[in-house]
Amino acid sequence: MLNIIENKPLSNLTTFQIGGAAKYFVEVKNEEEIREAILWAREHGEKFFVMGGGSNLLIPDEGFNGLVIHIVSSAFSFVERTLEADAGCNLLSLICAAAGEGLGGCEKLSGIPGSLGGAVRGNAGAFGSEIKDFVTWVQVLDTNTLEIHEFSNTECAFEYRTSHFKKHPELLILRVRVALGEPQKHLIDETIAEREKRHIQNVRAAGSYFMNPVASAAVVAKFESEKGMQSRGGRVPAGWLIEKAGMKGARVGGALSSTMHPNYLVNESGSAKASEVRELAEKIKKAVKDQFEVVLQEEAVVL
Ligand SMILES: Cc1cc2nc3c(=O)[nH]c(=O)nc-3n(C[C@H](O)[C@H](O)[C@H](O)COP(=O)(O)OP(=O)(O)OC[C@H]3O[C@@H](n4cnc5c(N)ncnc54)[C@H](O)[C@@H]3O)c2cc1C
Secondary structure: OOOOEEEEEOHHHOOOOOOOEEEEEEEEOOHHHHHHHHHHHHHOOOOEEEEOOOOOEEOOOOOEEEEEEEEOOOOEEEEOOEEEEEOOOEHHHHHHHHHHOOOEOOHHHOOOOOEHHHHHHOOOEEOOEEHHHOEEEEEEEEOOOOOEEEEEOHHHOOEOOEOHHHHOOOEEEEEEEEEOEOOOOHHHHHHHHHHHHOOOOOOOOOOEOEOOOEOOHHHHHHHHHHHOOOOEOOEOOHHHHHHHOOOOOOEEOOEEEOOOOOOEEEEOOOOOOHHHHHHHHHHHHHHHHHHHOOOOOEOOEEO
16 A cells, blocks of 8 residues: 655755655555556656655755655565665665675775666766676566566666666666676775765765766867876766866855865755756856857756
């Protein structure tokens, strides 16, 4: 039996800690409840939105005028060197559980907040490692037809911060299989410590707000000579562009482009409005476009 809650504040469910309430809200623990929630939305003529860990979301100040389906499924199991886990599982908890089983390989993803489903949708990654390097199978529910589909790694069409599922938001990720190898337990703590040192951990933000864009050869060359490092796939860090465009530390109300990591738009005051974050984002986009002819695209999901 679903527990549909009316007028549920959402800000505390997101790392940004911004935004209004959902008209309706439900937590779902398994496939059956997910199906029920979708049918409920259909019967009541409400649109719905799927939420995982809320770490890549900007909820509008006016909230969401429909049903928020919060995926909190948490079952997982190991068969030999494969982990099969519900999409709602917390990514770091899974990495730690794998280490406990003497399995690993994906420790550099430690500290990326949010759920496994959210990570697969956006091909989350850090320090040269991406979830695509480990995923072997994804099971999804097509929320239009309520049919189940299965995807191999290749069919997931993973690329930098995207996947088939990001391009097909009607596909709700239910379960994921991950191939594991030898654990490097020490890397879990080391990675998290490195993230803390770089001020990219435990911040009221949604992580990198913009994706690293593909830039012209001239911009790439400028980046490479200044930083003494190779750009990856013709992309330059959005944070570097933001800084060069003079927007590091720029502020609108309570929203700030972090001085430590300019591509993090942070809810510095704790009371920033979504409208302020969006306005800051637009100013940054304009400054970067004016200076570099590069159009920044949001990585964060702006509802
Ligand atoms: C401090 C901080 C640091 C971060 N560092 C990194 C980093 O190093 N690398 C990186 O890649 N990201 C990083 N992020 C961003 C974020 O953690 C990732 O994008 C994460 O994978 C999002 O997962 P989530 O469960 O929180 O998704 P949510 O924020 O809940 O949702 C994001 C999108 O995914 C969709 N979604 C969620 N679950 C499902 C599902 N089961 N099926 C289909 N769609 C779904 C939602 O509908 C939404 O469109 C960081 C964020 C923060 C706050």
